[in-house]
Amino acid sequence: ETGVTQSPTHLIKTRGQQVTLRCSSQSGHNTVSWYQQALGQGPQFIFQYYREEENGRGNFPPRFSGLQFPNYSSELNVNALELDDSALYLCASSLNRGRNNEQFFGPGTRLTVL
Amino acid sequence: AQSVSQHNHHVILSEAASLELGCNYSYGGTVNLFWYVQYPGQHLQLLLKYFSGDPLVKGIKGFEAEFIKSKFSFNLRKPSVQWSDTAEYFCAVNPSQYSGYSTLTFGKGTMLLVSP
Numbered sequence: 001e002t003g004v005t006q007s008p009t010h011l012i013k014t015r016g017q018q019v020t021l022r023c024s025s026q027s028g029h030n031t032v033s034w035y036q037q038a039l040g041q042g043p044q045f046i047f048q049y050y051r052e053e054e055n056g057r058g059n060f061p062p063r064f065s066g067l068q069f070p071n072y073s074s075e076l077n078v079n080a081l082e083l084d085d086s087a088l089y090l091c092a093s094s095l096n097r098g099r100n101n102e103q104f105f106g107p108g109t110r111l112t113v114l
Numbered sequence: 115a116q117s118v119s120q121h122n123h124h125v126i127l128s129e130a131a132s133l134e135l136g137c138n139y140s141y142g143g144t145v146n147l148f149w150y151v152q153y154p155g156q157h158l159q160l161l162l163k164y165f166s167g168d169p170l171v172k173g174i175k176g177f178e179a180e181f182i183k184s185k186f187s188f189n190l191r192k193p194s195v196q197w198s199d200t201a202e203y204f205c206a207v208n209p210s211q212y213s214g215y216s217t218l219t220f221g222k223g224t225m226l227l228v229s230p
Contacts, residue, residue: 004157033216042118042204042220043158056215090158099146099208099216100165105158 003027004093004106012112013081021076021109023091029104031055031097032074034066037088037108049074050097078111086113116141118207120221127195127228135190135224137205146208147188148218149179153201161203164188175199197230 003026013019025032031050035043045058049068063079072093078085088110092103121136139145149161162173169181179190188205202225206218 031216033218035218035220040123040222042206042222043218045217045219048215048217050215056217058217092158094216097215101216102160102163103216103218105150107157 004091004104006089006091006106006109008109009107010110010112012114014114015081015083017081017113018077018079019081019111021078021089021091021111023074023076023093023106025072025074025091025093026104029093029095030072031094031101032068032072033092033094033103034074034076035090035092036060036085037090038084039087043090046076048097055097081113083113086111116209116219118205118219118221120203120205120224122224123222124225125227127226129197129228129230130194131228133190133192133195133199133226135203135205135226137188137190137221138186139188139205139207139219140186141207141209143209147179147181148206148208149173149177149188149190150204150206150220151201152204152223158204161190195226195228197228199226200228201226 005024033048034046037043047057048055052068068074088108091106094101119138147164164171205221
C-alpha cells in the first residue's frame with residue numbers, strides 16, 4: 001500500500017459522456033500526476049499538478065483536464081468520452097515536483113466506455 | 115520519437131532460473147531510470163532507480179539493474195527467481211529535459227510468469 005487512494009474502482013460510461021476520477025495523495029505530498037494505461041501498454045503521462053496548478057502535460061487533448069485542491073487531492077475530468085478512452089487511470093503522488101522525486105502510485109480506476 | 119523499449123512482452127521461467135529483462139531508451143542527455151513492478155491485484159511499486167553514480171543499482175527483493183550509457187540500456191536482473199516474482203515489470207525513464215517536473219515515460223511492460 002502506498003497511501004494513494006483512487007475512486008471509484010471501476011466505472012462504465014457511454015460515448016459522449018463526461019467522467020470525473022478522484023485521487024487522494026499520500027500524506028505530505030504536494031504533487032500529483034495522472035497516467036492512462038491502455039490494455040497491454042505501459043502507463044502514459046497525462047499531466048501533473050503541483051500546488052494546485054498544472055505543472056506539465058503529455059500528449060493528450062484538452063478534453064482531458066484536471067484540478068488539484070488545497071489538500072493536494074486531485075481530479076481528472078474527461079469530456080466527450082471516446083471508445084479509446086477505455087483504460088486504467090493511475091494517479092501518482094510525489095513529495096515535490098522535481099524529476100528526482102519518487103512517484104507513489106494508487107490502485108487505479110478502470111474506465112470502460114461503451 | 116523518444117521512447118522506452120522492453121524486449122520481451124512475456125517471459126516464462128522455472129523457479130531458481132536467472133532473470134534478465136531488457137530495457138532500452140532513445141533519449142539523449144541525462145536520464146533518471148526506474149524499474150517498477152506490478153504484482154497481481156496490487157499497485158505499481160518501485161523496484162529500483164538510477165539517478166547517478168554507480169551504474170549497478172540494487173533494489174528490493176534481490177533485484178539489480180545495470181545502466182550502460184553507451185548502449186542506452188538499463189537491464190533488470192535477478193540471479194534466482196521465485197514463484198512470488200510473478201508480476202508485470204515496467205521500465206521507465208525521466209529525461210533531463212523535464213527537470214521541472216517528474217514525468218515518467220514507460221515501456222510496454224514484460225509479464226513474467228515463474229512456474230514452481
